[in-house]
Amino acid sequence: MRAHRPGWEEPHVPRQVDYEERRRRIGEAVVALIARAGMEAVSLRDVAAEADVSMGAVQRCFRTKEEMLLFALQDISAQVTERADERIAADEAPRAAGTLLAHTLAEMALVDAESAARARVWLAFVAHAPTSERLSAVLHETYARLHELIAWLIGYGQRTGEIAGDVDADREARELVALADGLTVRAVAGHGEPEEALAMLRERVERLLVGGCGPQ
Template sequence: MPKQVDHESRRRQIADAVCRLADERGLEGVTLRDVAARAEVSMGAVQRCFRTKEEMLVFALTHIGERVAARVTSRLVESPAQSARTALGHAATEVSLLREEHRAEARVWLAFVAQAAVSPSLAEILRANYAELQTVFSRLVGEAATGADPDREARTLLALTDGLTSHVLIGHLSSTAALDVLDGHLHRLWGESVN
């Protein structure tokens, strides 16, 4: 009797292999053959899951976006009594990928952001991810009743988190310094003085 394969599980296994390779070599170093070897599956298995490399990359980017969104959601629901201000700080910290345990994910995310500049299908996924995050950020800014324009502040915060991720990855800022910048921005957003 042939072995039954969980198709979605196999696709996630391959997406994880894509991410590990992209972390080591950038997206230009991701080949179907290397992905198959890293995922410990045959080339045929990769090709049954994904017709093209582009389709595989789109799935991998979606997979990363889902992981980040799940962490944001988890941070927002783990303490339902937290204020909108605290929730926004937690969410922004998760999105910025500044902690050491998220460094590999940050490198992969930025590799996808760079590739999306020339890949409409990747750009579409990123726009959807950013729109979803902007909605959450905007809602939290609005709930904090700061008098600020929630949509503009949400866009600003998303741009800041991506920028801080880049600055940490290239060594311009330490994680601690980047978190300090993020914290200072949030304090100013709430109209609080920053020491």
Template sequence: MRPLPKTVDRHQQRRQIGEALLQLVAEHGLDEVSVRTVAAATGRSPGAVQKYFRTKDEMLTFAAELAGERIERRMAEVDTALPLRQALRDLILTTLPMDAERRAEAAAQLAFAVHAAHHPRLAAIRQQVDQDIRQALTIWLESAGHATHAPAVADTVIALSDGLALRMLYTPQQQEHLLTVLDHALDTLIRDHGAHTVL
């Protein structure tokens, strides 16, 4: 009796390749990413990788979507029942490169953002992730009673997160100082937008 052929989970295989690509981007930048280097990182042959992604651009597009999923998943785990300032702080902390995993992810996100300036398809993915996060933040702020300024606060939180993540990437030794900057910024943001009405 012949053994049954192994069942290949195509989605899982694609995710493994995408995760390997994210790690490569974080460690070496986009210039070092190719079908060959991703294949080597996953213990596959280039031909095996091309069964799931025909080109480098297809891999990059999928990996960008995967990175966006990770961020949204962590943000969804934040306890929004906390007081507004604490919840916003926890939300921003999920995006900052404060450990190896988030540092790799932030480096990859930065590389994708730079690459997206010249690649409309990647830019569209980045824009959609930003839009989804902004919408989720706005809805949450409105539900907390912050309806008047919700879109502006959401945009400010995203900008604060992006700026701090960038600075932590190239000055990790200033992490404690930058967390203090975050606290000062949140104090100003909450005060300026009348958050006493929602706490």
């Protein structure tokens, strides 16, 4: 038994708090609030209540509301790009470029029921970006990575002979990312069914393939 002088209190050792885990919880709370009630719902009090932490804990993790939003956007952006990458890496065996393109674009479009909350949050950040250079920069970087990924897949199709060599991969990638983005807007607005959106993506990809209608 450890001895100590009479009248002295044992030194209090604070419980170690996983700082990154708390930041993650707060980020998830921000995303949940935006998905339910929009960007206006993100306040210090409401985020703390949603994350089940004190307002002081939120302030220790994030100095400003913009920092909270930035962290949440970076997490959403990572999810979008990681899900697209996972589609490509799902099988060890080589897969057809057209299949990879269609599946990757489907992940980017966020049109299924599982992706509905992320789609609402993504568009809320897009709408808010003009008021924040830092948020705008994250969105710009995310779109650049998605464009690079789609252009690489088109190049892969050209190397395997599935897509004609004279196709402009950069231009086609821009158009495909824009199509996926537009379908996200349609899904959030409740216009059309997920199956219809996915069919539009497949048809657009098929026009790229040798033997298809060709790019337009």
